[in-house]
Amino acid sequence: MDSPEAQLLIEQKQELIDRYLQGQEPNFLEKMTTRLDEYFYRVFEKSIAARKMVISGSPFAIIALGGYGRKEQCIHSDVDLLILFDKTIPPDVEAFVQELLYPLWDARFEVGYAVRSVNECIKMSFERFDILTTVLDARFICGASLIYSSFMEKFRQQLAAKHLKPTLNYLYENGEKRLQDFGDSSYLVSPDVKSGFGGLRDYHTLLWYAKIKSNIKTRRDLEYYGFLSHFEYENLEDALTYIWDVRNRLHHISNRKNDTLHFEHQAEVAGLMDYADTSGSAQVEVFLGELHEKMDFLKQIYQITFEDIVSTCRVKKDSVNPRPTKTDGLVVKKRRLCFANTVTIIQHPDLLLRIFLESGQTRIPLSIEARRIASEFRHLVDDEVRTDPACVKIFKRILGMSMWKFNVLNVMLTTGILAQFIPEFSPLVHKIQYNQYHLFPVDKHSIRCVQILNGFKDPGDTMMRTLYNSVFKEIRNKNVLLVAGLLHDIGKADPAKEHSRRGARIAGPVVDRLGFSPVEKEDILFLIENHLFLAKTATRRDIYDEETAVYTAHKIGKIRLLRMLFLITVADSKATGPKAWNDWTENLIKDLFFKTMSIIKTGELASKKTQRLIDKKKKDVLALLRESWREEEVTRQLSAMSRRYLLYVPPQNIVDHINLFRNLGDQEYIWQITKESESDMRIVSICGKDKPGFYSKLAGVFFQNNIDIVGSQAYFLGDSHFLDIFNVRPPQDRLFEKEKWEKAGQDLSMALEDDHYLDNVLEKIPTEVIISSGSRPEDNQVRIDNETSSFFTIIEVLTYDFPGLLFAITNTLYRSGINVNVAMVATKVDQVIDVFYVREIEGDQKIESKEKLNQIKTAIINRLPQIQSKEVMNEKN
Numbered sequence: 001m002d003s004p005e006a007q008l009l010i011e012q013k014q015e016l017i018d019r020y021l022q023g024q025e026p027n028f029l030e031k032m033t034t035r036l037d038e039y040f041y042r043v044f045e046k047s048i049a050a051r052k053m054v055i056s057g058s059p060f061a062i063i064a065l066g067g068y069g070r071k072e073q074c075i076h077s078d079v080d081l082l083i084l085f086d087k088t089i090p091p092d093v094e095a096f097v098q099e100l101l102y103p104l105w106d107a108r109f110e111v112g113y114a115v116r117s118v119n120e121c122i123k124m125s126f127e128r129f130d131i132l133t134t135v136l137d138a139r140f141i142c143g144a145s146l147i148y149s150s151f152m153e154k155f156r157q158q159l160a161a162k163h164l165k166p167t168l169n170y171l172y173e174n175g176e177k178r179l180q181d182f183g184d185s186s187y188l189v190s191p192d193v194k195s196g197f198g199g200l201r202d203y204h205t206l207l208w209y210a211k212i213k214s215n216i217k218t219r220r221d222l223e224y225y226g227f228l229s230h231f232e233y234e235n236l237e238d239a240l241t242y243i244w245d246v247r248n249r250l251h252h253i254s255n256r257k258n259d260t261l262h263f264e265h266q267a268e269v270a271g272l273m274d275y276a277d278t279s280g281s282a283q284v285e286v287f288l289g290e291l292h293e294k295m296d297f298l299k300q301i302y303q304i305t306f307e308d309i310v311s312t313c314r315v316k317k318d319s320v321n322p323r324p325t326k327t328d329g330l331v332v333k334k335r336r337l338c339f340a341n342t343v344t345i346i347q348h349p350d351l352l353l354r355i356f357l358e359s360g361q362t363r364i365p366l367s368i369e370a371r372r373i374a375s376e377f378r379h380l381v382d383d384e385v386r387t388d389p390a391c392v393k394i395f396k397r398i399l400g401m402s403m404w405k406f407n408v409l410n411v412m413l414t415t416g417i418l419a420q421f422i423p424e425f426s427p428l429v430h431k432i433q434y435n436q437y438h439l440f441p442v443d444k445h446s447i448r449c450v451q452i453l454n455g456f457k458d459p460g461d462t463m464m465r466t467l468y469n470s471v472f473k474e475i476r477n478k479n480v481l482l483v484a485g486l487l488h489d490i491g492k493a494d495p496a497k498e499h500s501r502r503g504a505r506i507a508g509p510v511v512d513r514l515g516f517s518p519v520e521k522e523d524i525l526f527l528i529e530n531h532l533f534l535a536k537t538a539t540r541r542d543i544y545d546e547e548t549a550v551y552t553a554h555k556i557g558k559i560r561l562l563r564m565l566f567l568i569t570v571a572d573s574k575a576t577g578p579k580a581w582n583d584w585t586e587n588l589i590k591d592l593f594f595k596t597m598s599i600i601k602t603g604e605l606a607s608k609k610t611q612r613l614i615d616k617k618k619k620d621v622l623a624l625l626r627e628s629w630r631e632e633e634v635t636r637q638l639s640a641m642s643r644r645y646l647l648y649v650p651p652q653n654i655v656d657h658i659n660l661f662r663n664l665g666d667q668e669y670i671w672q673i674t675k676e677s678e679s680d681m682r683i684v685s686i687c688g689k690d691k692p693g694f695y696s697k698l699a700g701v702f703f704q705n706n707i708d709i710v711g712s713q714a715y716f717l718g719d720s721h722f723l724d725i726f727n728v729r730p731p732q733d734r735l736f737e738k739e740k741w742e743k744a745g746q747d748l749s750m751a752l753e754d755d756h757y758l759d760n761v762l763e764k765i766p767t768e769v770i771i772s773s774g775s776r777p778e779d780n781q782v783r784i785d786n787e788t789s790s791f792f793t794i795i796e797v798l799t800y801d802f803p804g805l806l807f808a809i810t811n812t813l814y815r816s817g818i819n820v821n822v823a824m825v826a827t828k829v830d831q832v833i834d835v836f837y838v839r840e841i842e843g844d845q846k847i848e849s850k851e852k853l854n855q856i857k858t859a860i861i862n863r864l865p866q867i868q869s870k871e872v873m874n875e876k877n
Contacts, residue, residue, distance in 0.1 A: 005046075006103035009039040017075060021252065021272070029244060032073040037064075037141055040100070044142045049096035058090040059144035061151075062100075069137035070207070074244065075251035076258075079104070080134060081113040082121070086147050089115055110257060118151045125155060126163045129170040133204070136211045156215060167212055171205060172309050175302070190266075191295060193247050194259035198295030200243060202302035203236065209305050227308075228301075236301060239294040246291060249273060261291075289430040292441055296414060296430070304368045327351075327358050336367035345373070349380035352417055353394045360401030360408040374415040381420040392515050395421060399482040402450050409447050424506050427493030442492050445575050449485045452571040464586060468570060471563050480520050481564045483511065484527035485571055491528075504529040526561060527568055534569040538588040540796065540835045542713070542822050546644060547789050549595035559600050566593045584710075614643060620651040625658065634658070637717075645715040645723075653685075657723055660687040664721070668752050669694075673741055676727075681710065684726040687717070692841045695724070695820040696810035697751040700758040703765075703807045705744045707731055714821040714837075762811065765804040769865045780864045782857040786846065792821060792837040793847040795856070799864050801832045809834060812863045816856050817841050 012035045019025040040062055044050055053060065065080040067073060081101075083093065093115055104111045116124070125132045135155060140148040159167060178195060194200045206227065210216045214225045223233040249272045250258050253265060261269065270276075270287035322331040322338070329344040329351045330337060337359050345351050352374055359366055366374070385391050402409035412418040419426040431442040456472035459465060475481055487510060491503025504525040511521045533555065541548045556562045569589055573581040618638050625634050637658055638646070649657070656672060664670045669688030676683060688694065695712070702709055708729040715723045731740040751757045778798070785794035797809055810820050813836065822837035840847055847853055 003043075003103035005039055005042045006107050008042075009035060009104075010107055017252070020248065028248065029072050029074065032075075033064075033068060033071040036068065036073060036079060039104075040141050043100050047096055047099050049092050049099060050143075053090050053092050053096065054144075056090065056092075058085060058088065058092075059147060060085045060093075061143040061145065061148040062141045063148055064139040064141050065134040066137055069134070069139040070204075071139070072244070074248050076110065076254075076256055077251075078257065079109055079111045081111065082134075082138065083113065083115045084121060084147055084151060085115075085117050086144075086150070087117055087119075089117060118147065118154065121151065122155050122158060126158065126167075129174055132167060132170065133208055136208050159212065164212065168209070168309050171209060171212075172306070175205060175306065190260060190262050191291070192260045193243050193250070193291075193295070196295075197302065198292075198299040199259075200240070200247070200298070202298040202305075203240060206301055206305040209309060228304075232301070232304075235297055239297045242291070242294045243298070245273065285431070289441070292430045300368075300371070300414065303371075325358055325362070327354050330355055330358055332364060333367065335364065336370070337362070337364045338367045338370050339373055342373060342377070345377050345380065349377075349382075349385050350388065350391050350394070352377060352381055353385070353391055353398070353421070356398050356408050356412050356417070357394050357401075359411070360398055360406070363406055366411055371411065371415050374417055378416045378420045381417060386421060386513055389515060391421075392513070396479045396483075396514070399450060399486065400454060400478060402447065403454050407447075407451070409450060410444070413443060413447060422487075422510055424490060424493070424510055425487075428490065431492065442489055446486055446489055448575040449488065449568070449571045450482055452574050453482055453485045453567060456567060456571075464590070467590065468567065471567060475560070475563055475567070477520060480516070480523050480527075481567065483514060483516075484524045484531070484564065485568055487524070488528050488531040488568060488572060500529050500532060523561060523564070527564055530555075530565060531568050531572055534565055534589055534592060535573060535585070538592045539585060540824065540833060541788065541794070542824065542837055543588060543592045543595065545789060545792075545822075545837075547791075549592065549599050551788050552592060552596045553599035556596065556600070559597065562593065562596055562600060614646045617646055617651055617654070621654050621658070624651060624655045629658070629662075637661070640717055642715060649715075657685060657687065660685060660723075661717055661721065664688065668749065671745070675730075680730065682728050682730045684728055686724045686726070688722060688724075690716070690720055690722050691752065692819050693755075693814040694722070694752070695823065696807065696814040697758060698724075698726075698748060699807040699810045700761050701744055701747045701751055702728065703804045704747060704758070704761045705731065705740060707740075707744065709806055709823070712823045758807075758811075761804075761807070765808050766802055766865050768868060769800055769802045770868050771800050778867075780861055780867065782860045784853050784857065786848075786853075789837065789846075791846065792839060793853075795836045795838055795860075797834045797836070797860060797864075799832065799834075800867050802865055805832070806834065808863050809836070809860060812859050813838060813856070816859050818847070818856065819844075 013032065016025060016028060016031055016035065020028045025031065044062060050060075061084045063069070063082040063084055065082055067077050068079050068081075073079075083097070085093075097113065097115070101111050101113060114121075121131075121135070125135045138148075138152065178197070178201065192199055206222065207216075207219065210222055210225060210227050214221075214227075216222065216225055216227075219236075220233075222228045222236070223230055228236060246261065246269060247259060249269045250261060250265060253268050253272070258265075266288065267284050270284045273287060275283045275287040322333040322340075324331055325337070329340050329348060331340050332338070337355060339345060339351065339355065355366060355370060355374065358364070398408060398412070409418070412421075413429070419429055425443070425446075428442040428446065453472075456468040459469040472478075487503065487507045489499065489503065490506050490510075491499035491501070493506065507525060507528050508521070511524050516524065534552070537543075537548065537552055541551075543549070556565060566589070570586075573585060573589075618635075621638065622631060622634055638654075641654075646654070660670055660672055664687055667688075668691070669686055671684055671686040674683045674685070675681075686698070695714075699709060710727040710729065712724060712726045715725075717723055731737050733740065747757075781796075781798040783796040783798070785796065788794055795813075799805070806823065810823070813820060817840060818838045819841045820836050820838055824835040838847070839845055840852075847856070
């Protein structure tokens with residue numbers, strides 16, 4: 001490199017990073033800043049272009065901006081500079097910029113700069129918020145210090161004289177926009193540690209606010225000038241040190257500026273920060289829990305700032321004086337709910353609950369001071385308060401007021417009052433479920449579930465929202481539903497896998513304290529223990545099989561339980577994230593709910609209503625085919641179809657399938673490919689002669705042609721023909737989709753003709769799958785269910801997704817003498833569960849032999865790839 005100054009900086013930076021990663025550099029951010037400052041000193045002193053400008057009467061100052069100006073320089077943070085002239089900008093500045101910055105750019109430093117005059121810079125500062133905040137952080141490095149001091153003096157004068165209120169409004173509006181853009185990071189499992197709520201930007205906002213109002217110089221001044229208490233300042237320092245540490249580790253492993261702690265980096269960051277158990281495995285959940293605790297504190301710091309901004313800019317003079325509320329001991333001041341005094345709280349600890357009830361009823365937020373007091377006095381919420389009928393009643397009313405737009409229950413959580421009132425909830429606070437399935441920590445997820453349940457009070461403007469609203473209205477005791485929603489994951493306080501049963505045991509004493517009757521308690525514990533039942537059944541069983549609905553109805557038994565379980569299932573899935581909730585899942589759960597409701601109400605499946613629906617559908621099909629088919633042919637064809645098929649397949653689809661059958665002739669199969677109207681999926685309807693291994697061969701052909709099977713249904717047309725309906729993702733290259741389907745059709749014909757045609761495709765299935773996981777991956781599992789269905793053996797395969805998964809399993813089943821009739825794909829955390837309804841090829845019956853079942857399990861396990869974690873592989877290498 002041509003520049004010795006830049007070479008020295010690179011060496012110094014690497015030495016600092018090495019010492020930091022070894023835990024030997026506690027003042028890393030400040031020392032990184034100092035090394036950069038020293039580089040600019042050296043270049044400025046040696047620069048001929050700088051000397052020319054100074055001699056010619058154009059002195060200038062080099063000023064650090066942003067994080068560099070605050071002396072908070074992380075490993076790959078941007079370096080923002082301002083080259084400031086008093087009035088005119090000479091042409092020689094271009095040569096100086098080249099001397100100063102080109103070596104840094106060559107060395108891959110992210111350097112941004114601006115060259116401006118004093119008046120130009122001040123004008124732009126009050127026109128653009130992003131420039132204003134960088135100027136607030138401005139710090140003199142070298143050059144003409146008088147230019148810097150003159151600039152800052154003029155900036156402060158104009159800020160105080162004309163721009164104070166607009167600037168504070170900028171801070172407020174920027175915070176609102178930031179929440180929309182980045183989300184509340186204290187709620188997210190993959191947080192943005194800089195820009196998300198709970199990230200470093202919350203602290204920056206407080207710092208900017210303090211600089212605007214009081215012209216503070218350093219972070220320490222936040223306590224001296226009264227913006228934070230001593231306790232809050234100490235907690236701020238602790239939180240900042242921790243989050244900066246996380247950010248630096250993230251920069252290091254990403255080898256770039258990266259502020260979002262994505263799932264794939266979490267284990268490595270945890271390892272670098274010495275979170276490890278006795279075996280050396282990274283304790284990612286512990287690490288993420290502590291990170292969320294720190295970020296939650298920063299969010300509260302931001303809320304302090306937000307309230308001060310509101311009180312400075314937006315509160316009317318007549319709202320400053322306290323006014324009483326309907327609750328003695330509480331007042332409203334500056335449009336915020338406050339305690340009248342702390343003595344009253346000691347005398348009446350129930351005020352620690354009543355203030356949240358008052359907030360929910362009036363939609364007036366608690367002041368930051370009230371939150372502080374509630375947190376400091378939370379120890380007064382003791383057993384006497386927990387069992388007081390009046391306090392219990394208050395808590396139940398608070399549950400019903402927790403809405404998404406006014407989150408009173410979450411304020412109870414952040415102050416510690418919720419966990420004090422329900423001590424069993426404490427282990428869930430900041431607890432992380434380390435997987436790609438849950439977006440939120442367990443405590444936030446539980447509260448979000450309650451909010452979604454309360455949201456069903458609003459009928460909304462969609463068919464599904466109307467359904468949820470109508471079911472919600474039918475529930476007589478909403479408290480049973482809401483308490484079950486709040487406590488449904490309380491079993492996750494224990495690391496045991498079966499959290500549902502564990503949760504029901506933990507919740508028992510809580511429900512007793514909350515004064516529920518024995519019947520209500522039984523309902524709540526049932527809902528907690530079975531809150532996953534509907535979702536699992538809908539996504540892992542063939543809901544078009546009549547026995548599935550019968551099994552579900554027998555398990556639930558009562559209509560009131562079904563209604564509540566349905567809503568909790570929806571709320572729990574919605575509160576989990578998009579991998580647990582989508583249109584497909586929603587419709588499956590809805591259909592299972594209606595089928596189960598019908599069975600519970602009528603006491604039987606083959607009701608007169610069901611028969612009427614089938615008879616009507618037959619008439620509709622006859623009407624549609626009258627012109628092209630003879631009536632007796634259609635009637636004969638319909639009589640060969642199963643009730644299950646006739647009940648759940650729409651008339652027009654039945655017509656299409658009958659036409660497929662008519663056009664089959666002597667061919668082995670015929671298919672029809674259509675595009676789903678509301679998604680980018682394809683429906684492949686295949687009619688053919690019943691032949692063992694057809695599903696396996698089709699799965700192999702689809703794998704060979706990069707077509708993913710999402711799910712399928714199988715039906716029989718008489719004794720010798722079948723109808724399979726597949727939902728698949730289309731080929732990636734849509735321009736040649738027609739040609740791709742033609743190629744797949746040719747391959748399928750070859751596979752049906754030659755039983756070993758796809759042997760070479762088997763070789764493409766991986767023997768090892770590497771996943772990103774902070775802990776040891778779960779082993780591949782095979783489960784057999786021979787109870788749910790009278791006609792099929794149900795095989796569940798739990799593994800991690802990989803190319804050719806369905807073909808690997810179905811080919812193994814086929815080679816074991818097993819035929820696949822129905823296949824489904826479900827999701828469990830970051831794994832997949834493939835579910836197969838199967839029968840023996842010989843005899844066409846369920847698999848009853850235990851020896852045969854064990855052979856099948858072993859064959860499937862042996863065919864699945866070995867699962868390795870990315871982190872373990874890195875350690876080996």
